[in-house]
Amino acid sequence: MQKKKNIIITIDGPAGAGKSTVTHDVAQKLGIPYLDTGAIYRSVAFICHKNGVSPNNEPALVKTLKNFKITITSDKILANNIDVTKEIRTHEMDQLVSPYAANATVRANLLDLQRSQAKNGLVADGRDMGTCVFPDADLKIFLTATAETRAKRRFLERQAKGQNPNFDEILKDVIRRDDYDMNREIAPLKPALGAWILDSSDMTQDEVTEKIVAVAKKLMQE
Ligand code: DC
16 A cells, blocks of 8 residues: 655644644544644743743743743643643733744744654644745645634633633734734744635634645645
8 A cells, every 4th residue: 555645734824713623633634743833832931921031031031941841742731841731721821922922032942843743744733834834844724714703713712611701802812913923023924835825714613624634635645
């Protein structure tokens, strides 16, 4: 039987476009690893904040990143051996993370960590997977949806987790973060060259997953 090719798929897009679920499901259907890079940025922000390291304090940031260790399993994220799985998904963390993610030192320090995960193929989601981290990826996707659709999805997600979300706050936050991510100087959010732009506003996450899996399966057999 012909051996399947190891492929790299990048899924970038704005907050709440459904990237995490789609990335996870695509990886599972194709039997290849997946990487949620937002969780890495959130974990860095969590550790920095916990240690009182602001995004402007370069020497302290460098030191923190040098000692930063992350272990991601299917149900847990450990940052410096602390279980941060729940803590990195709060509204407070949504608000704290952007300036850390916009910092050049932080981004440069996380490049090797992200690339080292791709030895057996990978589906990676984030903002700059196709533009910066894996520019030679086999399949680059820019997954998007209207701000209202994305805010509604995040609202329902939080509710399901037993939190007490406020829709208007989430919508404001989605718009604020889009603006921040798209207009930052380093690795701004934009479709990679040759990216397939998928608008999921009128699609279920399963439909999005199926579309991507169909194309990826063909690429794996080439
Ligand atoms: O996808 P998310 O909401 O979990 O991402 C958290 C933050 O990290 C968000 O501000 C965007 C940023 N991020 C980034 O700059 N680059 C990535 N590859 C992934 C996330």
